[in-house]
Amino acid sequence: MIPQQFEYSAPKTLDEALGLLAEGAKPLAGGMSLIPMMKLRLASPEHLVDLGRIKDLNYIRDQGGELHIGATATHHDVESSPLVRGKCPLLAETAAHIGDVQVRNMGTIGGSVAHADPSADYPAALQALEAKFVLKGAKSERTVSAEDFFIDTFTTALEPGEIVREVIVPVDGDGTGTNYQKVLQPASGFAIVGIAVRTRKSAGKITLVRIGVTGLSNRAFRATASEKALEGKAGSAAEVQAAAALIAQGIEANSDLHASADYRRHLASVYAAKALTAALERIA
Ligand SMILES: Cc1cc2nc3c(=O)[nH]c(=O)nc-3n(C[C@H](O)[C@H](O)[C@H](O)COP(=O)(O)OP(=O)(O)OC[C@H]3O[C@@H](n4cnc5c(N)ncnc54)[C@H](O)[C@@H]3O)c2cc1C
Numbered sequence: 001m002i003p004q005q006f007e008y009s010a011p012k013t014l015d016e017a018l019g020l021l022a023e024g025a026k027p028l029a030g031g032m033s034l035i036p037m038m039k040l041r042l043a044s045p046e047h048l049v050d051l052g053r054i055k056d057l058n059y060i061r062d063q064g065g066e067l068h069i070g071a072t073a074t075h076h077d078v079e080s081s082p083l084v085r086g087k088c089p090l091l092a093e094t095a096a097h098i099g100d101v102q103v104r105n106m107g108t109i110g111g112s113v114a115h116a117d118p119s120a121d122y123p124a125a126l127q128a129l130e131a132k133f134v135l136k137g138a139k140s141e142r143t144v145s146a147e148d149f150f151i152d153t154f155t156t157a158l159e160p161g162e163i164v165r166e167v168i169v170p171v172d173g174d175g176t177g178t179n180y181q182k183v184l185q186p187a188s189g190f191a192i193v194g195i196a197v198r199t200r201k202s203a204g205k206i207t208l209v210r211i212g213v214t215g216l217s218n219r220a221f222r223a224t225a226s227e228k229a230l231e232g233k234a235g236s237a238a239e240v241q242a243a244a245a246l247i248a249q250g251i252e253a254n255s256d257l258h259a260s261a262d263y264r265r266h267l268a269s270v271y272a273a274k275a276l277t278a279a280l281e282r283i284a
Contacts, residue, residue: 003038007047014056014136014165017049022138022161025049029072029111032103051110051163060084062171067091069167071110075099078109087171090178090198094125097182099189110164113149116156116219118254119190123150123220125180127212128196129169136165143168146212150219176200176208177282181275183215183267185258191215192259193267195247197279199235206230211276216268217251225249226272235280244273 009025011017021027025047028034037043051057051072059070060081067088069078078084079095098104098112098121112122113133126146133144135158149157158164172178182194193215200208209230211223229243247268253261 001039001041003035004041004044006038006045008050009047010050010053012053012055014054015138017051017054018136018138018161018163020047020049021163023047024160027051027114027163029108029114030074030103030106032099032107033111033115033117051108057110057165062087065171067169067171069109069169071164071166072108073110075104075107075109075112076101079104088129088169090125090129090180090196091122091169093178094121094180094194094196097121097180097184097189097191097194103189109167113167114156114158114164116150116152116154117190118153118218118220119185119192119194119215120220121180121182121191121194121214124191124194124196124212124214126167126169127220127222128178128198128210129212130210132168133164134166134168135159135162137162141165146220147222150221153218155219172198172200175202175283177279179275179278179282181271181278183271193264193271195268195272195275197272197275199230199276199279199283201235201280201283204234206233206235206280209276211247211272213247213251213268213272216248216253216264218254221251223247223249223272230276235276237277240273240276240280244269244276247272 026045028048196212225246226243248265255261
């Protein structure tokens with residue numbers, strides 16, 4: 001189908017874009033989710049502000065022990081960046097799982113998190129990484145944790161007129177292992193279930209474990225019951241299995257034509273065990 005008519009602006013500065021957004025326009029990034037929604041008439045914005053020409057939004061920087069990633073960095077930029085691969089391999093690994101080459105060349109990290117598809121890949125990794133998002137409006141700037149950002153299906157902490165300006169992830173030192181495991185929906189590549197793990201050990205005991213889950217429910221979340229079950233443990237196969245069995249505790253699982261709620265819960269525990277095992281093996 002053809003979208004309804006709309007006005008299109010392509011500002012070169014962030015201030016100009018934020019001014020237009022404050023008047024009610026909608027941001028356009030890679031268009032990989034928004035344009036299909038407009039063609040299906042699920043969205044009919046009157047005015048689109050293309051963020052793609054704002055140079056100040058496309059960067060990946062190592063700053064004070066954290067990586068700062070501008071909103072319009074594409075999935076390919078993240079997947080192929082030597083900085084991300086070297087300092088935050090979980091994020092690069094997750095980006096490589098998104099859609100196909102065309103989608104990764106166009107889609108952006110800011111667009112993906114703002115869209116908040118409950119089956120999107122990045123949110124699982126960003127939960128496990130305890131990422132922060134810088135949200136910018138015409139007259140405001142605030143930083144929100146991943147845990148507080150993803151509220152519900154297609155619903156985030158973004159206020160009208162605000163954009164995701166930047167994603168901040170930690171640079172973990174030696175002794176950290178990470179992994180992303182995904183069961184994909186073969187037609188789109190979206191996650192039926194996706195599990196991201198970040199873990200650290202000291203003196204043979206797990207001192208940190210963060211598990212981000214996508215695809216299972218209405219929003220990406222941290223599997224805190226599984227995390228608590230592993231803290232202080234050695235991470236034996238039996239301990240990993242016991243923790244993975246708790247992955248869906250307290251969660252209402254999605255059910256659709258691709259997977260029933262029971263099947264999703266089963267996949268989540270099997271793939272949580274795989275991701276935990278791989279992450280523990282990767283601890284250097
Ligand atoms: C065939 C296909 C397969 C896909 N497979 C996967 C997959 O396997 N895994 C996966 O995770 N994703 C998948 N996607 C989605 C893809 O990752 C998109 O890139 C992403 O969802 C949206 O990013 P975008 O830059 O294209 O945003 P757009 O489509 O331009 O925008 C999406 C929404 O976010 C808003 N927005 C955009 N940028 C910002 C910003 N900086 N601040 C605030 N709001 C903003 C827009 O107004 C819009 O509401 C797939 C898409 C397609 C078409």
